[in-house]
Amino acid sequence: MDTYLRLRQICLVAPELRPAVDDIAAVLGTQVCYRDPSVGRYGLENALFPLGADILEVVAPTRDGTAAGRFLERSGGRGGYMVILDCNDVERRQAHAEALGLRVANIIRHDDYLGVQLHPRDCRAAMLEFNHTVGGEALTGPYHPAGPNWPQFARPGGTPSLLAAEVESPNPSELANHWARIMELPVSGDGTPSIRLSHGTILFVPTEPGGAERLIGVRIGVSDIGRSLAAATQRCLRREDGAVWICGVRLVLQQVA
Numbered sequence: 448m449d450t451y452l453r454l455r456q457i458c459l460v461a462p463e464l465r466p467a468v469d470d471i472a473a474v475l476g477t478q479v480c481y482r483d484p485s486v487g488r489y490g491l492e493n494a495l496f497p498l499g500a501d502i503l504e505v506v507a508p509t510r511d512g513t514a515a516g517r518f519l520e521r522s523g524g525r526g527g528y529m530v531i532l533d534c535n536d537v538e539r540r541q542a543h544a545e546a547l548g549l550r551v552a553n554i555i556r557h558d559d560y561l562g563v564q565l566h567p568r569d570c571r572a573a574m575l576e577f578n579h580t581v582g583g584e585a586l587t588g589p590y591h592p593a594g595p596n597w598p599q600f601a602r603p604g605g606t607p608s609l610l611a612a613e614v615e616s617p618n619p620s621e622l623a624n625h626w627a628r629i630m631e632l633p634v635s636g637d638g639t640p641s642i643r644l645s646h647g648t649i650l651f652v653p654t655e656p657g658g659a660e661r662l663i664g665v666r667i668g669v670s671d672i673g674r675s676l677a678a679a680t681q682r683c684l685r686r687e688d689g690a691v692w693i694c695g696v697r698l699v700l701q702q703v704a
Contacts, residue, residue, distance in 0.1 A: 451584075452577075452630060454647025456502040456531035456592060457612060457665050459694040460515045461525075464507035468494045470693045471505065473678040474700075475631060481594030491515055495593055497600040500586035500610035501647070502531075502593050505694060516566070526694035527662025529564075530612050530649065531576045531592075533628070535584065536574065537561045540577045544629055560591035564693045565629070571622060572614045573662035575629065578684040586646070598624075606703055611641075611648040613664030613699070619651035622660060626651075664696060668703035675700050 463641060472478055481495045486506060490513040493506040493658040506528070508516035519526060532539060539672060541551065541563045550566035552574065562578035573702035580591040587601045616622040624642035626649065634640050652663070669675050683694035690699045 450534070450643040451646050452532055452534045452632070453586075454501070454530070454609065454612060454649065455533040455578075455590070456474050457527075457609065457662075458504040458506060458529035458531060459696055460519045460526040461507045461694045462519060464494060465696055466490050466504065467505045467507070470682055470684060471503065471574050473494055473682055474684070474691050474693065474698065475503075475669065475674050476671075476674070476678075477607055478598065480600045480626050483592070483594065484494060489513060489515070493634070497521070497602070500601045500603040502590070502594075503531075503609065503665070503681075505665075522659070522661060523665070525659075525661055525694045527664075529571055529576055529694045530614075530662060531572045531578065532644070533578050533580070533583065533590070536578055536690040537563055537577045537579045540631075542630065547628060549629065555623045557585070557591060559589070562592070564585045570629070571625065572616065572660040575626075606668055607667040608703065609647060609665070610668050610701060611650050612662060613650045613652055613666065613697075615652045615654040615658070615663040616660040617654055617656050617658055617667060623651040627700070641662035662696065666699045666701055668701050670703065672702045674701050 450504045470602045477496045480497045486493050490510040491506045496503045549569040553564040554564040555562040559581040564576045567574040580589045582589045586603045601610045623634045679691040690697040
């Protein structure tokens, strides 16, 4: 297979896991596919939701002093934490990032998996991760972060589906160029700078001058946007122009067949 780089997973942080899990399940009409016990070493608990062939993850601290908890405090409750990309050349991409001066924050290694997380201060806006699962070249194949039973949940083209991540900055073009150098991809888009990956898109949108750079939105395809918005209303979630706010991040719902 040719070299690929795919938007595969978004990770959000919540102060408590259960309310966030219930909100996501209700609005998106999807259920937890995996809970990873290994995140306990970082003082976290998590839940992962299938989005077509992709994953929406939410983590929550279980003790004081965690990196995710400090992030949530610094961000004022805006929980857009990680943009996770899978590829077939993690070590080469790590070397490239380090050559650009980016630090590696964490490496996760298993017999069938390698994940490299770059330092969020160097990435800006959100932590970037490159990962690869042995045998995971096909979207319906293994994907280690989603657990051993993941292939039965993978539904390319199904709904809900992960379409794009939205990252905001006072200077979207400059941040887009920074991420493009890390990903070795061009910036495209008329008016809204974007990076188009082998699967999925990253959009760079403006914030107010002096505002923070952050992962502010996730575009998700749903089969019945009316049902999703009604569920959000029933759960007293913030709604705004077809978006629902969960974990301090707007889930931008887009109607798909």
